[in-house]
Amino acid sequence: MTRRKQVYEGEAKVMFEGPEPGTLVQYFKDDATAFNAQKRGTITGKGVINNRISEFLMTRLAEIGIPTHFVRRLNMREQLVRQVEIIPIEVVVRNVVAGSLAQRLGMAEGTALPRSIVEYYYKSDKLGDPMVSEEHITCFGWASTHDLDDIMQMSLRINDFLSGLFLGIGIKLIDFKLEFGRLYDEHDQMRIVLADEISPDNCRLWDVKTNEKLDKDRFRRDLGKVEEAYQEVARRLGILPEMAAGDVKGTPTVQ
Numbered sequence: 001m002t003r004r005k006q007v008y009e010g011e012a013k014v015m016f017e018g019p020e021p022g023t024l025v026q027y028f029k030d031d032a033t034a035f036n037a038q039k040r041g042t043i044t045g046k047g048v049i050n051n052r053i054s055e056f057l058m059t060r061l062a063e064i065g066i067p068t069h070f071v072r073r074l075n076m077r078e079q080l081v082r083q084v085e086i087i088p089i090e091v092v093v094r095n096v097v098a099g100s101l102a103q104r105l106g107m108a109e110g111t112a113l114p115r116s117i118v119e120y121y122y123k124s125d126k127l128g129d130p131m132v133s134e135e136h137i138t139c140f141g142w143a144s145t146h147d148l149d150d151i152m153q154m155s156l157r158i159n160d161f162l163s164g165l166f167l168g169i170g171i172k173l174i175d176f177k178l179e180f181g182r183l184y185d186e187h188d189q190m191r192i193v194l195a196d197e198i199s200p201d202n203c204r205l206w207d208v209k210t211n212e213k214l215d216k217d218r219f220r221r222d223l224g225k226v227e228e229a230y231q232e233v234a235r236r237l238g239i240l241p242e243m244a245a246g247d248v249k250g251t252p253t254v255q
């Protein structure tokens with residue numbers, strides 16, 4: 001049994017050193033947290049499903065020319081990714097009022113926005129990911145104006161593409177969070193790539209007809225049927241049938 005070196009542990013994922021330099025193994029856990037980790041729980045099989053969903057969406061995005069850190073899925077809970085320098089900004093794209101936007105501005109959840117909104121949050125658990133502006137980002141050197149142009153363009157393109165993809169399976173993409181990283185090639189040329197994951201953990205997905213929530217809000221708001229919602233998204237994307245019934249159960253550790 002080989003022991004791999006853990007390089008990072010987050011709420012929902014663990015990163016291990018990869019088989020080659022410049023790669024990492026991203027392991028998807030069943031752990032779920034909300035409200036800056038004040039609420040904790042387990043969503044059985046979430047790691048397996050999110051690994052599949054993220055693989056599927058990152059692959060489709062790569063096909064339309066969005067550079068991503070994703071290389072390939074390794075097994076039920078792990079994927080090989082390129083090691084990137086994570087930009088400490090969470091990019092949120094919104095199409096419909098929900099969540100913190102509804103709360104902050106006192107607007108009704110479900111109100112369609114006349115155009116998509118892109119927001120930035122500074123990645124800091126200690127500070128509870130405060131919202132920041134482009135001015136803060138460039139002033140503190142988290143990203144340059146040029147980096148932000150790339151990030152904004154990619155985020156809007158991802159939004160257009162994913163909105164259409166989800167609509168095709170009867171799901172409205174309400175909002176989602178992205179993370180980006182810097183990838184350096186052998187000539188030390190840098191490009192910005194999509195990193196982290198795209199899954200019901202960081203998207204709001206509502207059924208087109210019923211507005212039923214098919215995402216992590218079911219956990220955050222104690223709505224029940226959390227596992228079923230994640231499975232439903234995977235089923236509609238056509239990636240659930242590949243999984244055997246027992247596969248979504250938790251696997252204890254990685255070797």
Ligand code: 5GP
Pocket residue numbers: 090092098099100101129175176177201202203204216
């Ligand atoms: P809100 O700002 O309304 O809480 O979140 C907007 C969108 O970004 C939601 O789809 C939410 O799931 C996602 N999001 C924002 N911050 C985080 C975060 O720290 N972790 C995860 N997993 N998703 C986030």
